[in-house]
Amino acid sequence: MSKQEIGQGVNRLSVKEAIEMWHNMPLAELGAMAQKLKHQKSGTEVYYNRNIHIEPTNICVFRCKFCSYRRAEGQDGAWSYSMDEIKELAARYVQQPITEVHIVGGVDPKRGFEFYEELISTAQNILPQVAIKAYTAVELHYIITRAELSIREGLQRLQRAGMRAIAGGGAEIFASRVRNEICPDKCSAKEWLEIHQTAHQLGITTNSTMLYGHIETIEERFDHLNRLRELQDQTGGFSAFIPLKFRTANNELGESISETSIAEDMRMVALSRLFLDNFEHIKAYWPMFGRATTELALAFGADDIDGTIDDTTKIYSLAGAEDTKPKLSVEQCRTLITNAGYTPVERDTFYNKITQ
Ligand code: V47
Numbered sequence: 154m155s156k157q158e159i160g161q162g163v164n165r166l167s168v169k170e171a172i173e174m175w176h177n178m179p180l181a182e183l184g185a186m187a188q189k190l191k192h193q194k195s196g197t198e199v200y201y202n203r204n205i206h207i208e209p210t211n212i213c214v215f216r217c218k219f220c221s222y223r224r225a226e227g228q229d230g231a232w233s234y235s236m237d238e239i240k241e242l243a244a245r246y247v248q249q250p251i252t253e254v255h256i257v258g259g260v261d262p263k264r265g266f267e268f269y270e271e272l273i274s275t276a277q278n279i280l281p282q283v284a285i286k287a288y289t290a291v292e293l294h295y296i297i298t299r300a301e302l303s304i305r306e307g308l309q310r311l312q313r314a315g316m317r318a319i320a321g322g323g324a325e326i327f328a329s330r331v332r333n334e335i336c337p338d339k340c341s342a343k344e345w346l347e348i349h350q351t352a353h354q355l356g357i358t359t360n361s362t363m364l365y366g367h368i369e370t371i372e373e374r375f376d377h378l379n380r381l382r383e384l385q386d387q388t389g390g391f392s393a394f395i396p397l398k399f400r401t402a403n404n405e406l407g408e409s410i411s412e413t414s415i416a417e418d419m420r421m422v423a424l425s426r427l428f429l430d431n432f433e434h435i436k437a438y439w440p441m442f443g444r445a446t447t448e449l450a451l452a453f454g455a456d457d458i459d460g461t462i463d464d465t466t467k468i469y470s471l472a473g474a475e476d477t478k479p480k481l482s483v484e485q486c487r488t489l490i491t492n493a494g495y496t497p498v499e500r501d502t503f504y505n506k507i508t509q
């Protein structure tokens with residue numbers, strides 16, 4: 154296939170071709186191809202948003218080996234916010250022009266479906282102007298099946314409470330060989346994909362991720378991307394793909410593994426852009442990559458950096474990410490993007506441009 158044809162939809166990359174490019178194509182050439190495709194989709198624009206996270210708890214029934222965040226109940230460092238504490242947190246932003254609240258946390262078995270439902274409606278009542286992007290498929294699968302609801306019924310109830318989008322986490326690597334090793338007890342690849350497929354049918358937009366750089370093979374990475382691309386062909390419901398670099402601090406899996414190099418990260422960003430030809434947005438998630446690597450990722454096909462965050466997430470700082478208190482001002486988001494030679498554009502959760 155000629156380099157001009159890649160990403161045009163007609164001659165999309167096969168898994169075999171992508172693996173071949175992974176191993177043999179010089180990084181600069183991959184970057185140039187990925188950037189060209191990004192330009193066709195969004196020109197010189199790169200997106201950021203004004204958002205906060207709510208991480209209601211880090212108590213979790215699961216024991217993913219890559220997680221630096223999970224605690225058992227009563228363990229040092231465990232937290233579990235009451236609804237009043239969540240109200241207080243949301244109320245701090247009433248006067249601020251944030252457009253998104255991202256809610257992701259551990260899966261505390263003491264909290265039932267109704268808690269999750271109330272959390273969404275509470276945040277939405279306090280911050281009526283924001284879009285709530287809530288929970289990963291892992292949390293959703295657990296609370297919905299435990300409440301003996303069908304996936305559809307569960308998602309519909311949460312949608313009625315105000316859930317407009319679903320976070321992309323929990324996908325990790327779909328191959329069962331890897332899942333059985335790093336996160337054996339949480340929802341399967343099939344269940345993750347079913348939650349997202351059903352959400353798309355209900356008009357709930359979702360994100361997607363891949364946790365790379367641990368025990369998975371390159372073949373397993375492209376198998377993962379291929380399953381996402383197939384579902385996107387069917388539904389068109391994913392708004393972004395986020396490659397998540399495995400950070401090794403303070404977790405069991407990280408004891409025996411070194412982090413991927415920045416060159417490998419750029420190869421991953423570029424090939425995600427080229428392989429996922431039916432995805433509009435590839436997000437270089439700055440709290441996980443760090444600011445410098447995020448700037449660089451914009452030269453390899455990424456078109457989104459995520460948001461201002463305001464020091465409301467702990468998942469990545471606990472795993473060794475550079476920013477221990479992740480927070481960017483709007484000016485800093487814009488500078489990060491202009492440093493890479495792009496035009497900063499504020500977006501909402503659905504990639505509508507915000508002009509003010
Ligand atoms: O599923 C956990 C990842 C995810 C580590 O939708 C780690 O915009 C790297 O849902 N090193 C949860 N990654 C976070 C999530 C998310 C993140 C960013 C953007 C969006 C979005 C959603 O965090 C987990 C897992 O894949 N994670 N531990 C770690 N040590």
Ligand code: SF4
Binds near residue numbers: 291
């Ligand atoms: Fe629990 Fe999520 Fe950590 Fe896994 S990654 S142990 S599901 S908090």
